[in-house]
Amino acid sequence: MALDHIVALVGGVGGAKLALGLAKILPPQHLTIIVNTADDFWHYGLRISPDLDTVMYNLAGMIDPINGWGLAGDTTITLDALRQDYGEETWFRLGDRDMATHLLRTMWWHEGVSLTEIVRRLSSRLGIEHTILPMTDYPVETIVETVTGERLVFQKYFVWERWQPVVKTLHYKGIESATMSQAVKQAIETADAILIAPSNPFLSIAPILAVPGLRDAVIARDVPRVAISPIIGGKAVKGPAAKLMAELGYTPSASAVAEYYGIIVNGFVYDAQDADLTVNTPRATTFDTFMQSDADKVALAQNILNWITDWD
Amino acid sequence: MALDHIVALVGGVGGAKLALGLAKILPPQHLTIIVNTADDFWHYGLRISPDLDTVMYNLAGMIDPINGWGLAGDTTITLDALRQDYGEETWFRLGDRDMATHLLRTMWWHEGVSLTEIVRRLSSRLGIEHTILPMTDYPVETIVETVTGERLVFQKYFVWERWQPVVKTLHYKGIESATMSQAVKQAIETADAILIAPSNPFLSIAPILAVPGLRDAVIARDVPRVAISPIIGGKAVKGPAAKLMAELGYTPSASAVAEYYGIIVNGFVYDAQDADLTVNTPRATTFDTFMQSDADKVALAQNILNWITDWD
Numbered sequence: 001m002a003l004d005h006i007v008a009l010v011g012g013v014g015g016a017k018l019a020l021g022l023a024k025i026l027p028p029q030h031l032t033i034i035v036n037t038a039d040d041f042w043h044y045g046l047r048i049s050p051d052l053d054t055v056m057y058n059l060a061g062m063i064d065p066i067n068g069w070g071l072a073g074d075t076t077i078t079l080d081a082l083r084q085d086y087g088e089e090t091w092f093r094l095g096d097r098d099m100a101t102h103l104l105r106t107m108w109w110h111e112g113v114s115l116t117e118i119v120r121r122l123s124s125r126l127g128i129e130h131t132i133l134p135m136t137d138y139p140v141e142t143i144v145e146t147v148t149g150e151r152l153v154f155q156k157y158f159v160w161e162r163w164q165p166v167v168k169t170l171h172y173k174g175i176e177s178a179t180m181s182q183a184v185k186q187a188i189e190t191a192d193a194i195l196i197a198p199s200n201p202f203l204s205i206a207p208i209l210a211v212p213g214l215r216d217a218v219i220a221r222d223v224p225r226v227a228i229s230p231i232i233g234g235k236a237v238k239g240p241a242a243k244l245m246a247e248l249g250y251t252p253s254a255s256a257v258a259e260y261y262g263i264i265v266n267g268f269v270y271d272a273q274d275a276d277l278t279v280n281t282p283r284a285t286t287f288d289t290f291m292q293s294d295a296d297k298v299a300l301a302q303n304i305l306n307w308i309t310d311w312d
Numbered sequence: 313m314a315l316d317h318i319v320a321l322v323g324g325v326g327g328a329k330l331a332l333g334l335a336k337i338l339p340p341q342h343l344t345i346i347v348n349t350a351d352d353f354w355h356y357g358l359r360i361s362p363d364l365d366t367v368m369y370n371l372a373g374m375i376d377p378i379n380g381w382g383l384a385g386d387t388t389i390t391l392d393a394l395r396q397d398y399g400e401e402t403w404f405r406l407g408d409r410d411m412a413t414h415l416l417r418t419m420w421w422h423e424g425v426s427l428t429e430i431v432r433r434l435s436s437r438l439g440i441e442h443t444i445l446p447m448t449d450y451p452v453e454t455i456v457e458t459v460t461g462e463r464l465v466f467q468k469y470f471v472w473e474r475w476q477p478v479v480k481t482l483h484y485k486g487i488e489s490a491t492m493s494q495a496v497k498q499a500i501e502t503a504d505a506i507l508i509a510p511s512n513p514f515l516s517i518a519p520i521l522a523v524p525g526l527r528d529a530v531i532a533r534d535v536p537r538v539a540i541s542p543i544i545g546g547k548a549v550k551g552p553a554a555k556l557m558a559e560l561g562y563t564p565s566a567s568a569v570a571e572y573y574g575i576i577v578n579g580f581v582y583d584a585q586d587a588d589l590t591v592n593t594p595r596a597t598t599f600d601t602f603m604q605s606d607a608d609k610v611a612l613a614q615n616i617l618n619w620i621t622d623w624d
Contacts, residue, residue, distance in 0.1 A: 045419030062397075075389055081412035085374075086437045088416075096408050100393035104400075107357030125398045 003309055004030055007191040009135075011036045011204020012051040013068035013238055014230055015197030016058040017291040021301030022195075023059050024294070028129035032187040036199070037115065037134045038142040038172050038207035039154050043092055044082070046102040047109045050155075051204065052119055052134060053101060060126040068238065071097045091160045116181050133187065135208040138178035142207060143171040147247075154203070163240040167247045172207045180213055188217045193308050196227035198289060200241045201260055202248065209264065219264055224308040226267035227281075228300075229254040232290060233273050255279055267311075269304055283311070315621055316342055319503040321447075323348045323516020324363040325380035325550055326542055327509030328370040329603040333613030334507075335371050336606070340441035344499040348511070349427065349446045350454040350484050350519035351466050355404055356394070358414040359421045362467075363516065364431055364446060365413060372438040380550070383409045403472045428493050445499065447520040450490035454519060455483040459559075466515070475552040479559045484519045492526055500529045505620050508539035510601060512553045513572055514560065521576065531576055536620040538579035540612075541566035544602060545585055567591055579623075581616055595623070 006026060010019050010033055019033045033055055040049045050069065057063040057071060064070045074095030082088040094102065101122060108118045114137045123132050142154035146165040157163060180188075188194065199205055205227075209215040218225060234252050236242040242252035250256040254270035258279045261268075268281035271289040287303045290296065318338060322331050322345055331345045345367055352361045362381065369375040369383060376382045386407030394400040406414065413434060420430045426449040435444050454466035458477040469475060492500075500506065511517055517539075521527040530537060546564050548554040554564035562568040566582035570591045573580070580593035583601040599615045602608065 044415040045422055046415070075387075075408075077387055077389065077408035078411040078415070081409040082415070085409070086412055086416060086434070088412075096387075096389035096411075097393040097397070099390040099408075099411065100398055100400075103356045103358070103390070103394070104398060110357055122398070 003192045003305060005032065005187075005190050005192050006030060006195060006305070007032045007034060007187050007193070008195045008197055009034050009036075009199075009205055009208050010051070010055060010197040011199030012039070012054045014291075015051075015199035015204060016054045016063075016068075017297045018195070018197045018228065018301060019055050020058045020294065021291070021297030021299070022305075023130045024298050025301055025305065026130075028131070032131045032133060032191075034133050034135055034184055034187065034208060036204045036208050037136065038140045038175075039158070039203070040139065041141065041153060041155050043094070043155075044088075045106070046094070047106045048092075048094075048102060049105065049115070049119075049134070052132065053098070055132055056101075056119070056123050056126060056128060059123070059128045059130060059132070062126070070095050074098055092155060114181070116183055131183075131187070133181065133183050135184065135214070136178040136211045137181050138174060140175050140178050140207060140211075141173040142203065143173050145169045145171065158203075158240075163243065167244055169248075170202055170206070172210050175207065175210045176212065178211050180211055180217070184211075184214070185217065188214070188221065191221060191223060193224040193226065194218055194221060195304065196225075196261065196265065198228040198230040198237070200230060200236075200239060200244070201257055202244050203240070215264060224267050224311055225265045226269060226304065226308060227257065227261045227265045228289060228304065229257045229268070229270040229274070231257055232271040237290065253277060258284070267308065269307070315504045315617060317344070317499075317502050317504050318342060318507060318617070319344045319346060319499050319505070320507045320509055321346050321511075321517055321520050322363070322367060322509040323511030324351070324366045326603075327363075327511035327516060328367045328375075328380075329609045330507070330509045330540065330613060331367050332370045332606065333603070333609030333611070334617075335442045336610050337613055337617065338442075340443070344443045344445060344503075346445050346447055346496055346499065346520060348516045348520050349448065350452045350487075351470070351515070352451065353453065353465060353467050355406070355467075356400075357418070358406070359418045360404075360406075360414060361417065361427070361431075361446070364444065365410070367444055368413075368431070368435050368438060368440060371435070371440045371442060371444070374438070382407050386410055404467060426493070428495055443495075443499075445493065445495050447496065447526070448490040448523045449493050450486060452487050452490050452519060452523075453485040454515065455485050457481045457483065470515075470552075475555065479556055481560075482514055482518070484522050487519065487522045488524065490523050492523055492529070496523075496526070497529065500526070500533065503533060503535060505536040505538065506530055506533060507616065508537075508573065508577065510540040510542035510549070512542060512548075512551060512556070513569055514556050515552070527576060536579050536623055537577045538581060538616065538620060539569065539573045539577045540601060540616070541569045541580070541582035541586070543569055544583040549602065565589060570596070579620065581619070
């Protein structure tokens, strides 16, 4: 099977690792990365797109290798001034070099430029040749409703509360008015395979699939539609994926991830150490899915591409 | 004569020096500083108010003593990233610590907060107790029309072109729709003396006086209304004041400044080295007006206050 156009649905840190692996193998015109934007928010008047930036900075080779987000070696002089000079609570890290991205995005946003075009401008100026697309040009906002009835905007839950509150349900505010951009629609319609990165299924992938029409557009494609489990040995590599699964009624495991994606996927990749698990997806395979080095990312991407190339 | 409330009209660097001298002498409730905002502009989506910041940073003791504007010891990491990562032309210096001010101002501006209230918030958080007021809450934009017919927005003329083009005329765009805030109106109406700082008469003071009703409100007050000459020995201490006077048909001198202010003032202060000049103002005196150290600023402020206290 020719794989001339791979589409990957990705969130932040984990998804961006696979995106980087794919980008290091596939020529620019062979890969489209569709990124969650439901974590986007306004902060100090800046439009912040955490997942888009994580993907962009990964592909530009600028990512902070320690955190997995932000820019390597960045400082926080402005943030320190907000706290020390102006007494602000500075719970969300904004780097000084990173600030350039936020300024340009916010400036163009206020000028009425679409997020798709903003990402195109930013990534092309950073020398990125692969296509990165926001899941939608419309603002969508993940709201976390906790068991105590509190409703937290995503970054308050994720950064301020360090994802400690017990989640009852998630809302993607604004999603019903969001639409797929022409670019996203076309990418899915022309994909030779669709990969769902090992991102948080609820916080990163669910909002993408919730963009009206997107889930159906994916399912309608008779091509490999493969999710990669973010759960290894019952645990998330990073972040609240496992904790959240448990809170939402799933036993955290690769099997449960596969069950959650259901008919959206027809293939599933999970970690070799979970090989004894049963996965109810038409096709499934195991690889070493833990990505640390760039070589790990390339290896996993290559294994997945090789595997789906062999599908009849 | 009791001087319980001094109002100073000021621009940037030179005016801020006198404002600092006054603030070091007068208790907070005895001084109101009305600041030019016609240099304000949008830059990278940020609302920048150069003169307000210069006054604020002076009064907060944060000013860069070398440049006379910006923050002492500030860095430009964001600006460098705009240039190096994104290929932007970065002709207007934005410091990283300074950025905190621009972010807060811009955020509040977009929330619909008046500039008067923004300045109150910023300056009170910086520990400034004296009242700093923008000349108006409405956006006004100085447009510089050159002899070649070019029309430059102020910062392009001032920073980008380093005030080298020959000026034919100046426009204060938006001034006809601007109004005095209640705070500015009340300050002028209750002033026991009104000082016009040694700022650029055309670029800094003229826009303030051009706010509809403001010039008349000043003239209507039967109190000392004293301008301090920014021209010493035929030259500007800093910036284009002398060059601009010549281009606009005045011989650069303290006499010409006094002539320019005409009936707006009833008293005039100029430098001791210009003592041989004739000044056509009802009252006039000379002092050492060159301000370098804080002691210079306090001395000039004190000399002016002593002088007008002696008026009958």
